[in-house]
Amino acid sequence: MVAHSQSLLLSVAEYLQMERISLVKHEYINGAIYAMAGANDAHVTIVLNMAALLRNHIRGSGCRVYITDMKVRLETPNCFYYPDIMVTCNSRDRENSTYKCFPKLIVEVLSASTEAFDRGDKFADYQTLTSLEEYVLVNTRHQRVECFRRYGDGMWILQSYTPESKYFTLQSVELTATLAELYEDVELATTPNEP
Numbered sequence: 001m002v003a004h005s006q007s008l009l010l011s012v013a014e015y016l017q018m019e020r021i022s023l024v025k026h027e028y029i030n031g032a033i034y035a036m037a038g039a040n041d042a043h044v045t046i047v048l049n050m051a052a053l054l055r056n057h058i059r060g061s062g063c064r065v066y067i068t069d070m071k072v073r074l075e076t077p078n079c080f081y082y083p084d085i086m087v088t089c090n091s092r093d094r095e096n097s098t099y100k101c102f103p104k105l106i107v108e109v110l111s112a113s114t115e116a117f118d119r120g121d122k123f124a125d126y127q128t129l130t131s132l133e134e135y136v137l138v139n140t141r142h143q144r145v146e147c148f149r150r151y152g153d154g155m156w157i158l159q160s161y162t163p164e165s166k167y168f169t170l171q172s173v174e175l176t177a178t179l180a181e182l183y184e185d186v187e188l189a190t191t192p193n194e195p
Contacts, residue, residue, distance in 0.1 A: 015080065016098065025069070028080040036082060037113055042140040045186045046109045047084045050138065053182065054087060054105075057175045063089035063104075071099035072106070076128040084109045087173055090131060102131040105172045109138045127154070134172035141188055143179050147171070 009031030010018065018033075019026060026033040039047075047067060054065045065087050071080045080099060083106045090102035106126055108118045118137060126135055127150075135148040135156075145161040145168040161168035161179065169176045 012078070012080075019071075020098075025082055027082060028078075030078045037111075039109075039111065040140070042186050042188055043084075043109050043111055045184075046138050046140065046182065047107075049182050049184055049186070050107055050109075051085055053177050054085065054170075054173065054175065058087065058173055061089070062091075063087055063173065064093070066100065072103055072129075073099045073101050074125050074128055075101070077125045079125050081122065081125070083107065088131075101129075103129065104131055104133045105136070105170060106132060106134075107136040107138060110140055123148070127156070134170060136170065138182070140186075143183050143188070145179065145182065 010028070010033060011031070012028075015026070015028045015033060019028075025036040027036060028034075051065055051067050058065065065085065066083075067085055068082055070086065071082055072086055073080050083103075085105075085107035086100065086103040087105040088100050088103045090104075093100040093102050108114075108122070110118060123135060126132055133150050137146040137148075139145070143163045147159045147161070147168070147170065148156045149159065149171055151157050159169075163179060165179065167176055167178055168182070
C-alpha cells in the first residue's frame with residue numbers, strides 16, 4: 001500500500017464504481033483509498049507457486065482459490081483489501097463477482113514496503129472475519145512461512161516453518177507441501193529496498 005491517493009472520503013458504492021474503471025488497484029479503509037504498489041520477481045513467483053499448490057489440492061472440493069486481483073470485504077472495519085491469495089469454501093461468495101466476504105484462508109507475501117502493515121493493522125482487520133481460520137505470511141528474504149491459526153475465542157496461535165522443517169502445513173485446507181515447492185524458481189530478495 002502506498003500514499004493516500006485523495007483527500008475526500010468515498011462511500012463503498014463510490015469506491016466500487018471507481019475501482020471498476022481504474023487502471024490502478026486501490027485498497028479501501030473506512031472511506032480512504034490507497035494505491036497498491038507493484039511487486040518484485042520473488043513476490044510474484046511465490047504467489048504463483050502457492051496458488052498452484054492450493055488450486056491443485058482443492059480442485060473438485062467446492063472451494064475456490066483467488067489471487068491478487070480479487071478483493072476481500074471486511075464489513076466491521078469497513079475495508080476492502082486485495083490479499084495475495086485467499087481461499088473460500090462458502091457458497092455465498094459465488095453471489096458477488098468483484099469481492100469475497102467469507103475466506104477461510106488468506107496468504108500475504110511480505111515485502112519491505114508492506115510487511116509492517118501486513119503483520120499489524122491488516123492482520124487485526126482480517127481477524128474480524130469470522131470465517132477466517134488461518135492467516136499466512138510468506139517471507140521473500142528467507143525461506144520462512146508463518147501460519148497464524150484461530151483457536152477458541154479469538155486466540156491466534158503462530159506456527160513457523162523454515163528450511164529445517166522441509167514441509168509446511170495449511171491446516172485450514174489440509175494441505176502439506178514442501179518449502180522447496182513454494183520457493184521453486186525464487187531468487188530471494190536480498191535488499192530491504194525492494195518493494
